[in-house]
Amino acid sequence: MDAFLSEPRDLYHGRALAVVKPSDAAQVARLLALCNEQGVAVVPQGGNTGLVGGQTPDASGCQILLSLQRLDRVREVDPASDAMTLEAGVTLARAQDVAESVDRYFPLSLASEGSCTIGGNLATNAGGVHVLAYGAARDLVLGLEVALADGRLLSTLGKLRKDNTGYNLTQLFVGSEGTLGVITAATLKLFPHPRSRAVAFLGLDDPGKALALLNFVKDHAGPGLQAFELMSRIGLELVLRHIPGARDPLDAPHPWYALIEIAGFSEGEAERVVAATLTEALDAGHARDAMLAQSLDQAAALWRLRESMSEAQKREGGSIKHDISVPIERIPAFLEEAGRRIAAHFPQARPIPFGHMGDGNLHYNVSQPPGAEKAAFLAQWDEMNEIVHGLVAEYDGSISAEHGIGQLKRDLLARVKTPVALDVMRALKQTLDPRGVLNPGKLL
Structure with missing residues (x-):
């Protein structure tokens, strides 16, 4: 069970009564009904990539670790409706591939996308690099299937973009970290696939210049701006020191850097927009130097510099x-x-x-x-x-x-949420999980 009982930062180590790996939503529901009846706590877990300890059991050895990895079926893909329905254990990388297979785009993108899962992404309201253009995970979901603490299955699955019939139950469970119910499937939004993509790396004097550059690129690229990432020279130096194959993209060092990605919906559109934008940005003094990726490999190498920041710090x-x-x-x-x-x-x-x-x-x-x-x-x-x-x-x-909040920031939450907000959150928890069996000790 060891692989399920600690998390990537090695901050939390738990014990479990058992690791349970159901293969469908009905099995999840039956497990929750039994555990609710017996008063046994259940800790849901997706790909075990969370960074706040929300997926780790406590040290008692009395909790059940519920792995959703076997719920990995693609239930439906409907490009005409720009929607797909996937089970919770489908990895994010596979979800992207499923969208690609019907010439659509699923924009959620994280460094851990090869192992994180859709259920975990939604339970934590994952963000990633494309929130600027498409929003966070909660903005990409149309409906959910959720196993409740008492063993009932709640379904809001569906491809409707407009459904004004009462409370938004779907959004109630997004970001709830498995404390209100266990997500077993989701209907997700798809988007037109960009026909061109351009990535550039720019050297800057300071974050003030980065802000001016961001506004400048927004004005020139409009909705085509997919990502705008900021990093410091010291962070880049750690990557160059610790990550094999990493290279400094620019001829001279700069105190700060921006990594931007622009998409276009016709061939060559992104390249034309970013080339013109970079020229004008340099002329206006928003940046000191810039490199435009000339190939997919170069673009991937630039993104690798940004995505290796945490790993480089770990090695430092x-x-x-x-x-x-x-x-x-x-x-x-x-x-x-x-x-x-x-x-x-x-x-x-x-x-x-x-x-x-x-x-x-x-x-x-x-x-x-x-x-x-x-x-x-x-x-x-x-x-x-x-x-x-x-x-x-x-x-x-x-x-x-x-x-998310998990274990790491649970005690901080009371200091940043108003008493009224906390009362409402506790009331929801009490209503949906009165015996407190769903991921206790997390979030609240």
């Missing part, structure tokens, strides 16, 4: 991580003030912010000082949180942009 030593969001126009000021406050309290620590600037989501990670002892640095996690999350609150942001 201890890293205190924050998945936060602030209003986009306040990102430059936030980064400056966060750096100042961290330097005042942890002079040798290395802030390495990166992430989805286009939608306001930053992974504000802080790496240990060179030569420091990892355990001693990580022991300061709560103090670092106080600084970063305190500043997030000042800037009207969120302490969890896309990773």
Whole structure:
């Protein structure tokens, strides 16, 4: 059972009474009915890629780990309705391939897409690199099939874009982290497949220039702008140091970088738009240098630099991580003030912010000082949180942009949600799971 009982960051290790692997929704429902009757807690798990401990059982050894990996059937693909219905255990990469097979596009894209699953993506309201253009996971779902704690199956599956018949039960379960019900299948939105795609890497002076560049590219590319990622020089240097095959795309170093992706819906459209946009951006002083990928391999290599940030930090030593969001126009000021406050309290620590600037989501990670002892640095996690999350609150942001709450941020939730919001959340939990058997100790 070991592979199911710890999570990628190695922060949480649990024990389980059993790992149960049902093969269909009916089996999931029967399991929940039995566990509800006996008062046995159930922890749902998809691909086990979550980063806040939401999929990990506690240390008691009395909880059942419910793996959804065998619920992996494609139930329907309907390109005319731009919809597909998949079971919860289908991996995100396979979902993308299914869409591709009917000349459609499913835009959810994460670094873990080869192993994360649709059920987990929806249960955590996953974000990823294309939220700027298509929204987060909750924006991509039309309907759900959910096993409730008492063993009933609730279905809102369907391909309707308009259905104004009461409460939106579908959205109730998206982002609920398995605490209200277990998602067993979903109907997802499909989109026209882009006919061209262009990726560019730009060197910048500072985050203020990145904000100006973002607005400039929005004006020129419009809805074709798929992604706008921000990263610092120190983050890129870690990738170049630790990731085999990584190369610096530009001739000279720059303090900050932007990675942009533009899509077009005719052949060559994206390339024409991005080439003209880059020329004008450089002339306007929004960027110092730029590289436009000339092949799919080059585009993949540029994305690999961004997606390797977390792995490079892991190889560098201890890293205190924050998945936060602030209003986009306040990102430059936030980064400056966060750096100042961290330097005042942890002079040798290395802030390495990166992430989805286009939608306001930053992974504000802080790496240990060179030569420091990892355990001693990580022991300061709560103090670092106080600084970063305190500043997030000042800037009207969120302490969890896309990773969820899980165990890691459960105690923080009470500090950022109003008492009324928490009361409503607890009332929903009590109504749908009165015996508290669904993923206890997570989120609430």
